[in-house]
Amino acid sequence: MDDGLLRFERVSFAYPGSEREVSRGIDLAVVPGTVTAILGPNGAGKTTLLNLALGWLQPQTGMVRFEGRSVAEWGRRELGCRMALVPQRESAAFEHTVLETVLLGRSPHLGLLELPGDRDVEIALEAIARCGIVSFASRPVNCLSGGELQMVLLARALAQKPLLLLLDEPFSHLDLANKSRLLRVIRSLVQNGVTIILTTHEPEIAAAIATHLVLMREGQVRRVGSLDEVMTTPFLSDTYGIPVEVREVNDRKIVLWC
């Protein structure tokens, strides 16, 4: 009955007290096992789209379905065991260690008064190893660099053991080496059956990792489709509102702009 893990059906959303709709009539289906990049200029409504998928924001009209069921109908913990978010940034007020932070990813799997057990620590350590941050597992998170912290946040989301992983601008604070490392981790996740949705304002990132592309501008989805269909000179120029040119170099799409 349903051809998508996550479906947006004519979803519109405006923040309370605001006339401006930050999401307008969005129709979207995310197929399991794919990497969908949501691409668009700043303020296009990319993060809002993730928050709608998460159920944190509820659409005024339309519906977001996860596994065929409205996101609003899922129990909080139930959904937390299936869908995880890597936020854009996080500021730590106290000196929680990396392991303690990653362990919080086990929250949806544990009851209100339950403490994490050995099995949870094991899963957290697996996530830490998968993200390549074992060497600083016992360091406090507020001493880490932006790139290191990004991997910690990813490890925490992996400790949730999600089917669907939402990443909000995961590459924006990373240098080239860290970008490449994160790309490798994401690829290995996809091979293991995790579906990925990520937002980015950098077309090259989308070209490097995505199988599907969603172009957004001013709260609207301009184009949806496979990378090759959508990542074209006219579509990207329309999305960013400036002339850009998509070229292919060594089988990889790059974007020229000025």
Added chain:
Amino acid sequence: MDRPVAGAVEPGSMPNTSSTRTILLLGGGLLLLLVCSLFLGRYPTLSLMSPELLRTDEMAWRLVWGLRLPRLIAAALVGMTLAAAGTVFQTIFANPLVEPGFLGVSPGAAFGAAFCIVFLGNQAFLVQGFAAFFAVAGLLFSYALAIRMRFGGWLLRLVLAGIAVSALFSSALGILKYLADPLSQLPEITFWLLGGLWSITWERLLPILPVVLLALGVLLLMRWRLNALGLDDTTAFSLGLAPARERAVLLFAAVAATAAVVSIAGMIGWVGLIVPHLARRCFGADCRRSMPAAMLIGGMLTVLCDDIARCAMAGEIPLGILTSLVGAGGFMVLMTSGALHRAK
């Protein structure tokens, strides 16, 4: 996707069993301190009473059972509550500078007590009731104001509302002090504001006991959850929590217990601010360990200060002065000791 990674478990990253042992030691230390304090005092001169005396001297028995025991239990509970509530507030507001009374609770209680002393007389029960009532009123006022405020995020609005309501109650307290009879009422108000446990009896302690114990139980049981409630709303939500509801439960438990202990003890400064820091410094930021540690350290600190308050001089030294003195002194040492600095 369940590929286990061999060799990922490194010894230093496992939950620390030695800190669990230290926390148990702290618990034993608090019990020992309570037992010793029970026999310490002026009877008639300052000394450690022999337990033998309890069987032979009826006055000694009444002193220990009827006055010292409820007072010591109150001292321990005051410290435990303020430290636990401080941990909750600092974690949820992700702010190391907040303390449990700041949402209008402490100034509300102070106003209530002063109001009662000026207009209704200085009866312990009545003052306690008014202090508790206005402590809760201060919180509800802050909460209602935060809901109506058209500025900033929810936590910022709560902080701002707390500051505004506290200022309002403080100025009202100023008016009451101005109106109070300088010879009889003003000293009473001042003494109450300085905090102390000299008037604690079983009759005053028992009514607050259920609230305090229940609230401390909730805070202790939800301590791991508390870590996640300090994260951003969206992140906490994505981790399967209901951030608004769960924070409300913890804040309510913390404030109810704080209002209850403030109503019997008056203003006990610095415990709620300094002890959570101390616990985090010694046991790490994870509330699984820092929460019980804060409770035990808080309990020991107030019992110790109360011992000094009632033993050091012939007259009673107000407890709030001592906790502030020890707390502020300790804070300065703690914050300037280089060895413990780990964060940037």
